[in-house]
Amino acid sequence: MSAVMVEDLTKQYGDLAAVDDVSFEVPDGQVLAVLGPNGAGKTTILEMLEGFVAPTAGTVRVLGTDPHRGDRSWRARIGLVLQSTSLDAELTVTDTLRLFAGLYPAPLGVGEVLDLVDLTDDAQTRVGVLSGGQRRRVDLAIGIVGRPEVLFLDEPTTGLDPEARRRTWAGVENLTSAGTTVVLTTHYIDEADHLADRVIVLAGGQIVADTTPGDLRRRGGPSTIGYRLPDHITPAELPAGIARHLDAKGRSLIIASNDLAASLRELISWADRQHLDLAGLEVGPPSLEDAYLTTIGEPLTPEVHTHA
Amino acid sequence: MPDIAATAAMSPVAHTATNTAADATGTKAGRLPSAGRLLAAQIRYQVRLLISSGRAIAVGVGLPVILLVASKGKDTRPDVAGYAVFGLTITAWSTYGVRLVAAREEGVLKRWRATPLPRWCYFLGRILATALVAVTAGAVTVTAALAFYGSHFGDGPDTQLTITAAFAIVAVLFLGAFAWAATATALTRVIPTVEAAFPTLIFIYFPVIIVSGVLFTNISEPHWLSTFATYLPAQPLIDAVTHAVRHTAGAPFLPIRDVIVLACWAIGGLLAAIVLFRWEPHRPTQRRAARTES
Structure with a gap:
């Protein structure tokens, strides 16, 4: 019982x-x-x-x-x-x-x-x-x-x-x-x-x-890559494939992806050309908070990109 | 912190296996403690709370003694019974009532309700503990009056305080304190907040003690009001204490009518408290609805 x-x-x-x-x-x-x-x-x-x-x-x-x-x-x-x-x-x-x-x-x-x-x-x-x-x-x-x-x-x-x-x-x-x-x-x-x-x-x-x-947590969607752009990089310098992942403020990339390896390769390739070391890059599963908000029907905030 | 293995030994499964052993508190494992033992523990706990806060003693003993001292040297001799009843009733009514409402609104009562303590044990323990402290306040006032004025105080014959009369005084003070505290328990049902507790209790308390002659004995009042006061729990208490203090050979130590009135208040107050007692904090209607949503 x-x-x-x-x-x-x-x-x-x-x-x-x-x-x-x-x-x-x-x-x-x-x-x-x-x-x-x-x-x-x-x-x-x-x-x-x-x-x-x-x-x-x-x-x-x-x-x-x-x-x-x-x-x-x-x-x-x-x-x-x-x-x-x-x-x-x-x-x-x-x-x-x-x-x-x-x-x-x-x-x-x-x-x-x-x-x-x-x-x-x-x-x-x-x-x-x-x-x-x-x-x-x-x-x-x-x-x-x-x-x-x-x-x-x-x-x-x-x-x-x-x-x-x-x-x-x-x-x-x-x-x-x-x-x-x-x-x-x-x-x-x-x-x-x-x-x-x-x-x-x-x-x-x-x-x-x-x-x-x-x-x-899995209901929160695919895993995500988060990266805050260095100050000297402007959104206009980003290739179209990467620029579409910019957040609302245009300073951070939030890449939700079902193929993390491919997305990372694309990001690293661009960073290599720009001579960026990708300091502060975050890669993680969908957050439980995202999943919770999705479940109760609340909109996700665009800034949510910190993952454990 | 203990390790997992040590914690596992305390699991519900594990404690089933140890049900035959005596535990650290000395309670026989597997059997609930007896109600008598729990009531005694509850009285000790409540007395300790009352004493440690200091306010109950300061009000119940301090105020009557100050009044006694202030009366010295005046033409009219102080009415020790009235002062003793004042100390007792303000403890068993106002102090008790305010503390009970505060405990309820802070969730302390709800917490106790969730334990295996029989519910009657909690509020009976609280009433009895208050009665003990209130009786002590009354007894200290009588003792202080004796020390201060000797046997010459109050109108009428001098004090003839025997051991038996002293026991009678303690008994009737206890009955009176119980009556006041039990009635206050029932009244707390309609007091919604801690802020409202003191004004509500005092608004009822002062008219009762004034018409009963607790503090002012020479007030002229209509006959019907004097008669009415004999059915309230203050004047019979003063009469009974005065009677015991001035006991004369051959007469009963306590006037039976006064004792019956006090007993009626004690029993009636207790029954009302049992029916009306509320454990949960009070919530206004709209807040209740809001809370139930959370």
């Missing part, structure tokens, strides 16, 4: 269908990222999975139980991190974790949890004086201290700086590598790419893609 099962799920607020006839399953141990723009229905779905919100129609099962009717035993088997930090500021990190650990039948040791979320150095610090990123990791620590079988993360790194995001990711990875099923919502494409085995893209309350990050 799947850890999470959602069938024909609908949530209506008046005339607004926040979630519209959505179905999916999450097998044990899978990390699922739910992506989508504001208003797509991500948080509403997560709140129905967590038992906070009752569906208007359809079926939800988490660990075989209807979350809205989940009892103490069921809640002891799930963990969650809410969209906003929700902690009492007066206690230390250790005291906070000890308090929450006492609610569960078989919690992780407080020291282990601190280690998992990289907060050992802040164990005796009051929650109220922690940075936003550290508080978010305390949230994550509370979410995992009960040794959850299913973990829900609602935009776990929104508002964090890059380093804090990386640290939070590491905490999640430490847990997921142990086989915990994770459902996370996020606005960040790279977060889904980094953490998830599978991606569901929502738009207007409906699923518009249910795939792996790799497959989603």
Whole structure:
């Protein structure tokens, strides 16, 4: 049986269908990222999975139980991190974790949890004086201290700086590598790419893609070559075959190609004639962001040309 | 960071295998902690929060003691029961209510709701913890009055405080604090924001304590208003404390009618709180619609 099962799920607020006839399953141990723009229905779905919100129609099962009717035993088997930090500021990190650990039948040791979320150095610090990123990791620590079988993360790194995001990711990875099923919502494409085995893209309350990050990336089109022209090269000097790849500002080449080798040969041949060393040349697969924007129907910005 | 192997040992699969072992917190693995144990932990936690913030003690103890000191040397002797009830009620009503709304709006209540803690355990623990701190505030006020004025304070006969009477005072203060906090819990349902909490609570609080004679005992008020005040939770509390403080041999330590009124408020407030208590932050209609889209 799947850890999470959602069938024909609908949530209506008046005339607004926040979630519209959505179905999916999450097998044990899978990390699922739910992506989508504001208003797509991500948080509403997560709140129905967590038992906070009752569906208007359809079926939800988490660990075989209807979350809205989940009892103490069921809640002891799930963990969650809410969209906003929700902690009492007066206690230390250790005291906070000890308090929450006492609610569960078989919690992780407080020291282990601190280690998992990289907060050992802040164990005796009051929650109220922690940075936003550290508080978010305390949230994550509370979410995992009960040794959850299913973990829900609602935009776990929104508002964090890059380093804090990386640290939070590491905490999640430490847990997921142990086989915990994770459902996370996020606005960040790279977060889904980094953490998830599978991606569901929502738009207007409906699923518009249910795939792996790799497959989603391939929807973004062919691989691309990016090259910023040196200042002394004017667009008029470019041969017609290359000039058609100029971006809107006329300073960068963005060559989307199904035959990278041929395109590179043409570019290198021209650069050789111009005595250019092609410094700054970028060659990469289509970005997940491009694929995501294509999937939800947003136009791609012409400047998008940076690839991993 | 722990390595993967170490983490794997903590997996759900692995912890099923260790269900017979005792864990680090001493809880028997596989069985949920008892409600009694969780309630005790919740009371300790909430008392700690109240004390560590400092505001509850500053208001609940500080204000009545300042009033006592300010009364020294005046013609009329201070009404210690009124001051004790003032410290108690402002803690169990205003301080408690504002903190509860703040916790709800910050998502703290929602976070607790998602845990295996029985829901009644959370708000009962919160009410009981507040009652304990409020009783302490009231008891400190009585003790300060005794230290400051000896047995000669208030109108009427001198204080005859016995050990039994002291227990009676603590008991009735606890009942009163519980009644005020439980009623405040129910009221928080209709308070939408933290900013609205203090004005709303105080708008109700001051008329009640004024007509009940908590701070001013020589106010002339219509008979119907005096009668009405005997059904509110402040005047019966003052009467009961005064009665216990001036207990005379052969009479009951607490007036039964006052205790019944307070018990009705406590039970009624608790039942209303159970029905009305809201865990989720309040959202205006248009914002709710916006949020559900995200």
